Each structure stands twice: as C-alpha cells, then as structure tokens.
Amino acid sequence: MANASMFEDFYQVPDLKFDIQKLRGDLKDILEKKKFNTLGISHFGAIMMNQIPGDKSSTTGHNVRGVYWTKPDDTGKEVQRDQKIDEEKYCELVPEFRNTYFEEVYNKLKKKFKLGRVRILQKEPRSTLSWHKDPEPRLHIPIITNPGCSMVIENVAKHLPADGKVWITNNTKYHNFFNGGEQNRIHIVACMLEDRFNK
Ligand SMILES: [Fe+2]
Numbered sequence: 001m002a003n004a005s006m007f008e009d010f011y012q013v014p015d016l017k018f019d020i021q022k023l024r025g026d027l028k029d030i031l032e033k034k035k036f037n038t039l040g041i042s043h044f045g046a047i048m049m050n051q052i053p054g055d056k057s058s059t060t061g062h063n064v065r066g067v068y069w070t071k072p073d074d075t076g077k078e079v080q081r082d083q084k085i086d087e088e089k090y091c092e093l094v095p096e097f098r099n100t101y102f103e104e105v106y107n108k109l110k111k112k113f114k115l116g117r118v119r120i121l122q123k124e125p126r127s128t129l130s131w132h133k134d135p136e137p138r139l140h141i142p143i144i145t146n147p148g149c150s151m152v153i154e155n156v157a158k159h160l161p162a163d164g165k166v167w168i169t170n171n172t173k174y175h176n177f178f179n180g181g182e183q184n185r186i187h188i189v190a191c192m193l194e195d196r197f198n199k
Contacts, residue, residue, distance in 0.1 A: 009153040009170035010160075011196065013139075016112070020164040022101040023143050027120070027186065033096050036122050037064045043129075045122035049106060049188070053092040064119065066191075070132040071174075087116025087136070087191050102188075105141070109166075109190060113139065116191035123149070123185040128178040134171040137195055141166050141188040148180030160187075170197040 036045030039062065048059035057063075066085040069078050091110075097103055109115060116136070120143075123129075140151075142162040150157040153175040160167050169175070172195070179185040 009156065009173060009197065010151070010158045011168045013166040013168060016108075016166050018105055018108075018141060018164040018166070019101065020143070020162055023105070023141070023164070023188075026100040026102055027143055030096060030100065030102070030120075036120075039065060041065075043124050043127035045124070047120040048094055049097055049102060049118040049120060050090045051092050051094050052086075052089045058090070059094060063117075066117070066134075068130075068132045068134050070130045072130070081130075081132075084135075085117065085191075087193060090115075090117045105188070109139065113190075114193040115139070116193050118188065118190040121187050121189045123177060123179040123187075125179055125182045125184065129176050131174055131176050133174050134191075136172065137168055137192040137197055138171045139166060139168050139188075139190040139192055142185075143188065144184065144186040146179070146181030146183055146185065148178075149185045150178060150180075152176045152178070168192060168196060172198060 034047050036047055038045050046064040048064055052058035062083050063085060065082050067080060067082050069080055071078050093103055093106055106118060140160055142160045145160065145162045147159065150159050151169060153170055153173050
C-alpha cells in the first residue's frame with residue numbers, strides 16, 4: 001500500500017508552476033544552437049544553463065557531470081567517481097539562454113532556492129544511469145517525458161510528469177533514473193545547496 005511517507009524523498013514544491021509549452025518551445029530553439037555534451041559516456045547528455053561568471057570552460061568537460069558514489073560490483077564496495085565541483089561559484093546564466101523563457105525560470109528558481117549548477121539533462125530511450133548517490137539533493141523540472149520514465153530512490157520509483165511543476169529529490173540516497181520509452185527524456189536539473197532531507 002502506498003502511503004505519504006513512501007514519497008518523502010520526492011518533494012513537489014507547492015505554489016510553483018512554469019509554462020510547459022513555453023519551456024518546450026524555447027528548448028527547441030536552444031537545441032538548434034547547442035548540442036548535449038556527452039563526455040563520450042553512453043546514455044549521458046547535459047547542457048549547462050549557468051556558469052562561473054565569465055568562465056566558459058566551467059560549462060565544458062567534466063564540469064557537466066560531477067562527483068558521485070557508486071557500488072559497481074558484487075562486493076558492494078562503494079567507490080567515488082568523477083570530480084568535485086565548486087557549485088557555489090555557478091551563478092551566471094549561459095549567454096545562449098538570455099531572453100528565453102529559461103532565463104525567467106532560472107531567475108525565479110534562484111530567488112527561491114540556493115542553487116549550484118543548473119543543467120538540462122537528457123536521458124535516451126531504453127537507458128538507465130548507474131546506481132549512485134550525489135553530494136546534494138536535486139531540483140527537477142521535467143520538460144519532455146513519457147509514461148516509461150521513473151526516478152528510483154532506494155526502493156521507491158516515481159514518475160515525474162512534465163506539467164510545469166517542480167520537484168526536489170533526495171539524491172543523497174542511492175538512486176537511478178530510467179527511460180523505458182522510445183523518446184528522449186529531458187529535464188532541467190539543479191544542484192540544491194540547501195538540504196531539506198538531511199537536517
Ligand atoms: Fe544522481
């Protein structure tokens with residue numbers, strides 16, 4: 001039986017909703033100008049929405065990914081992957097997003113929450129992530145999704161609909177995301193520098 005506590009690692013922000021049609025329209029324009037950065041990693045794709053002021057290199061290479069922990073094999077031993085990011089320094093909108101609806105969304109989120117990097121993340125059809133945990137919770141705004149997309153935190157799976165609403169998820173616990181559809185899933189994902197889950 002589902003009960004409210006099962007979903008405590010998935011928090012829907014009340015009284016905050018963005019215009020999903022505007023997001024989809026402006027995403028189309030952005031994707032004509034910018035490509036997803038894959039780092040050559042299968043089923044990973046990211047576009048940075050913010051940067052360290054004046055530093056274009058902060059939007060490239062491993063800056064689009066960041067440190068995480070995973071348990072890669074049957075020993076169950078946890079290992080650290082990728083590199084730590086100076087999240088607090090990310091506070092300037094990437095120029096290509098200026099005068100788009102993404103700028104309005106970014107400014108509104110920044111007013112309400114303490115954020116680090118804000119990215120557009122793509123999940124390809126029939127793909128998952130590694131089983132991993134991140135240094136901090138994440139804020140999600142689904143832009144394009146399908147019924148076969150779910151986030152799994154420990155043993156609870158939840159579909160996050162693309163209806164303009166905003167979710168905060170407890171990525172400090174082990175989690176994954178799968179896209180079981182036949183279309184790319186695209187979310188805005190922000191690193192939360194305030195932690196509502198670990199107090
Ligand atoms: Fe994650």
